[in-house]
Amino acid sequence: MDVVVIGAGAAGLASAIWAGRSGADTLVLDSQVKPGAKILVSGGGRCNVTNANMSAERFNSGAREFVARVLDAFPLADTVRWFSDLGVPLLAEADGRMFPKTNSSRTVLDALQRGAESAGVRLLTGQNVTGIRPGNPFQIVTKSGEFPARSVIICCGGLALPKSGSTGAGYVLASRLGHTMVATTPALTPLIADPPIHAELSGISLPAVLTLREGAKTIAQSRGSLLFTHEGYSGPCALNISRHAARAQIERRDFTMSLRILPEREFGDLSSLRKAFAGRRSGVNALSEVLPRRVAQWVCRYAGVEADTVSRALSRNACQRLWSACADLVLPPLTPAGYRTAEVTAGGVRLDEVDPATMMSRIVPGLFFAGEVLNVDGELGGYNFQWAWSGGAVAGRAAARWGLSRR
Numbered sequence: 139m140d141v142v143v144i145g146a147g148a149a150g151l152a153s154a155i156w157a158g159r160s161g162a163d164t165l166v167l168d169s170q171v172k173p174g175a176k177i178l179v180s181g182g183g184r185c186n187v188t189n190a191n192m193s194a195e196r197f198n199s200g201a202r203e204f205v206a207r208v209l210d211a212f213p214l215a216d217t218v219r220w221f222s223d224l225g226v227p228l229l230a231e232a233d234g235r236m237f238p239k240t241n242s243s244r245t246v247l248d249a250l251q252r253g254a255e256s257a258g259v260r261l262l263t264g265q266n267v268t269g270i271r272p273g274n275p276f277q278i279v280t281k282s283g284e285f286p287a288r289s290v291i292i293c294c295g296g297l298a299l300p301k302s303g304s305t306g307a308g309y310v311l312a313s314r315l316g317h318t319m320v321a322t323t324p325a326l327t328p329l330i331a332d333p334p335i336h337a338e339l340s341g342i343s344l345p346a347v348l349t350l351r352e353g354a355k356t357i358a359q360s361r362g363s364l365l366f367t368h369e370g371y372s373g374p375c376a377l378n379i380s381r382h383a384a385r386a387q388i389e390r391r392d393f394t395m396s397l398r399i400l401p402e403r404e405f406g407d408l409s410s411l412r413k414a415f416a417g418r419r420s421g422v423n424a425l426s427e428v429l430p431r432r433v434a435q436w437v438c439r440y441a442g443v444e445a446d447t448v449s450r451a452l453s454r455n456a457c458q459r460l461w462s463a464c465a466d467l468v469l470p471p472l473t474p475a476g477y478r479t480a481e482v483t484a485g486g487v488r489l490d491e492v493d494p495a496t497m498m499s500r501i502v503p504g505l506f507f508a509g510e511v512l513n514v515d516g517e518l519g520g521y522n523f524q525w526a527w528s529g530g531a532v533a534g535r536a537a538a539r540w541g542l543s544r545r
């Protein structure tokens with residue numbers, strides 16, 4: 139084989155299609171009998187394929203330039219055209235997220251698998267790769283035998299949603315070949331609060347801001363829709379900041395997370411809250427104009443203010459407590475939920491050991507990477523798939539060139 143791709147998820151299928159289209163004899167091996175589970179469950183079954191507002195700023199990796207180079211090599215416009223050629227026209231929603239016109243992730247998976255087949259790619263399922271022996275050719279080791287490969291692309295994903303087949307095998311394969319891993323943590327995962335002080339509001343979502351601080355220093359901030367859950371917090375606002383909380387935790391940094399649910403524009407400071415309350419019937423009624431009523435009641439109770447206290451009668455101190463409860467509430471200790479519920483993994487193969495022009499290892503020539511296995515994780519909104527499509531296109535084409543040149 140000119141190219142063997144390990145993993146038939148988003149990055150693996152993209153890599154294989156581009157390797158096949160470049161004329162390389164390409165084989166994809168996947169441990170699962172039915173690969174592609176993650177694509178099927180993505181975007182709530184609709185698959186958020188990419189985002190019209192694509193930018194390297196939306197990714198965490200510590201190496202924005204690397205990400206930008208890969209995204210530039212196979213940008214949004216190429217992705218949209220590629221999917222259209224595969225028979226999957228994409229539509230953008232008002233917030234920029236792009237979905238297949240069919241609103242079905244099945245169409246995306248089917249199109250990628252068909253695209254691979256028509257590029258001449260062979261897919262072998264139920265093939266768990268346990269080792270890669272370097273050499274020319276490499277030998278790709280599975281239980282059922284060895285597969286010679288002039289080039290190899292590791293697309294094993296990370297650790298998120300392990301039941302889909304992502305068990306961290308890519309990290310092990312890469313480490314054994316001399317690569318260094320950046321410690322992994324779950325990312326895009328709900329936050330569990332101890333105690334879950336907002337549990338009774340479970341099911342309510344509202345615009346919010348979460349701020350992660352180490353002492354007085356802001357480490358990260360996330361704005362967007364927040365969903366109260368029985369255990370803590372979910373929704374884009376919580377999911378996007380979860381990786382920062384997880385990193386702070388493994389680095390044993392002493393962090394706090396504070397929550398603002400009071401609209402920022404109308405309520406810049408405490409005096410704006412007092413002003414808004416002036417002359418209103420009760421604190422809870424005043425708050426209900428900007429927050430869901432149940433949330434307003436919770437805020438009053440948490441702040442120790444009788445719900446029917448006439449606003450004018452609110453003491454300065456009570457007003458301060460109300461402010462703290464809805465504009466800068468320091469949350470109880472938070473733990474990011476684990477990989478089981480994470481959408482993606484933060485950490486992975488160090489980027490300085492990979493060439494962004496080709497995605498080839500700087501340590502083992504002929505070895506390539508694409509997708510989540512690398513130390514890149516994007517925000518919610520189609521960014522992680524774009525990373526898989528762009529990295530797959532770069533790695534697939536370059537691995538094909540490498541393999542063909544060594545025939």
Ligand SMILES: Cc1cc2nc3c(=O)[nH]c(=O)nc-3n(C[C@H](O)[C@H](O)[C@H](O)COP(=O)(O)OP(=O)(O)OC[C@H]3O[C@@H](n4cnc5c(N)ncnc54)[C@H](O)[C@@H]3O)c2cc1C
Pocket residue numbers: 144145146147148149150167168169170173174176177179180181182185186187188265266267268293294295296298299302303304305306307308480481482508509510511519520521522523524526
């Ligand atoms: C619930 C959920 C919803 C999501 N929704 C979105 C969304 O809407 N938009 C978005 O951009 N991102 C979304 N993501 C993230 C996105 O799915 C991932 O970023 C993307 O799938 C990563 O692609 P990948 O190919 O690198 O890894 P994966 O998709 O994880 O694929 C890895 C493949 O490698 C195989 N494999 C692993 N180890 C071996 C081995 N040893 N031998 C052989 N095969 C192996 C696995 O079986 C798997 O098929 C979501 C994730 C989850 C969990």
